[in-house]
Amino acid sequence: MDTSIVGVGVGITDRFRSVVEEKAARIELLAPRAQTLEVKVTHRAYHNGRVEDETVELTLTGKGPVVRAEAVDGDKFAALDLAVDKMTEQLRRAKDKRVDARNHPRGAKFEKGSGQLEGIDIRPASAEVLHAVRTGEVPIVTGPEDEEAYTPVVIRTKNFDAEWMPVEEAVDRMELVGHDFFLFIDARTDHPSVVYRRKGWDYGVISLTALAPPLVEELAS
Numbered sequence: 001m002d003t004s005i006v007g008v009g010v011g012i013t014d015r016f017r018s019v020v021e022e023k024a025a026r027i028e029l030l031a032p033r034a035q036t037l038e039v040k041v042t043h044r045a046y047h048n049g050r051v052e053d054e055t056v057e058l059t060l061t062g063k064g065p066v067v068r069a070e071a072v073d074g075d076k077f078a079a080l081d082l083a084v085d086k087m088t089e090q091l092r093r094a095k096d097k098r099v100d101a102r103n104h105p106r107g108a109k110f111e112k113g114s115g116q117l118e119g120i121d122i123r124p125a126s127a128e129v130l131h132a133v134r135t136g137e138v139p140i141v142t143g144p145e146d147e148e149a150y151t152p153v154v155i156r157t158k159n160f161d162a163e164w165m166p167v168e169e170a171v172d173r174m175e176l177v178g179h180d181f182f183l184f185i186d187a188r189t190d191h192p193s194v195v196y197r198r199k200g201w202d203y204g205v206i207s208l209t210a211l212a213p214p215l216v217e218e219l220a221s
Contacts (some may be wrong), residue, residue, distance in 0.1 A: 001028045001159075003037045010043035010054065010076065019077060023084045030091040034062035041076050056083045067091065067176045086178060094175045114197065170195040171203050 003024045005012050024037050038059040045052045054076035060067040067090060071082030071153035164187045165173070174195055181196040186207060193207040 001034050001037060003039065005039045006041070008040065008042040010041055012041065016041075016076065017079075019080065021065055027084065027087060027091070030095065031060060031062065031067070031115065033064060034060050034067075036061045037085055038077065039080075041079075043076075054079045056080045058083045058087050065173050067175045092179045094172060096116055164190075167193070167195060167205055170205075 001137070005017060020039055027037060028034060038057075038061070040055075040057040040059075040204065042055040042057070044055065048154060049105065053072050053074055055070065055072045056076060056079040058067075058069045067087060067088035069083045071079045071084060071086060073079035135163055146212060160183070162185050164185045166187050170182050170184045173184075174180075174197070181194050183192070183194050185191070186193045186205075189207065190209040192211055193205055195205050196205055198204050
């Protein structure tokens with residue numbers, strides 16, 4: 001597995017490179033199919049340089065989904081340890097989940113007869129939520145990240161390429177990036193969907209289907 005290290009606003013010493021190589025060997029044991037580990041170290045200073053921190057971002061690529069982890073600390077070595085711990089935990093969870101799925105098949109099941117997904121919580125977004133977003137009742141902020149204007153609900157916008165996949169793969173992808181949710185398009189229904197973490201190994205899915213008739217009429221007018 002190749003390892004690349006980039007420093008932004010901070011120099012990369014030989015000692016840090018040596019520690020990264022040791023940590024990379026630990027990650028490779030859990031992800032033998034990985035091809036590249038990218039390490040990005042960013043130095044930031046706040047309040048006229050009085051407070052400083054180091055952010056370490058890890059990106060693991062190879063034959064399979066991309067795995068990411070990030071940590072912040074005043075010391076880049078400590079931040080590296082935290083990021084590696086996060087990534088190894090994500091890899092272990094994904095491995096345990098695959099083993100558990102083989103030994104105890106469970107989760108979403110597509111019923112051909114009814115056309116429904118059984119064994120998983122699926123709820124379409126309500127017409128009220130869609131209406132609130134469309135009318136601006138829930139404000140959408142697209143300005144700079146450091147915008148100081150206060151609002152009780154802030155929605156940051158990001159654009160990603162659409163990916164079609166089954167629910168089970170979306171859960172795996174969510175685990176590998178270390179998030180509590182994952183946005184995708186359900187390959188079985190073509191509906192935009194979000195899989196999210198509940199408790200333990202339980203997950204839920206929210207799927208966006210057709211708009212409610214009253215809202216459709218309002219939008220048409």
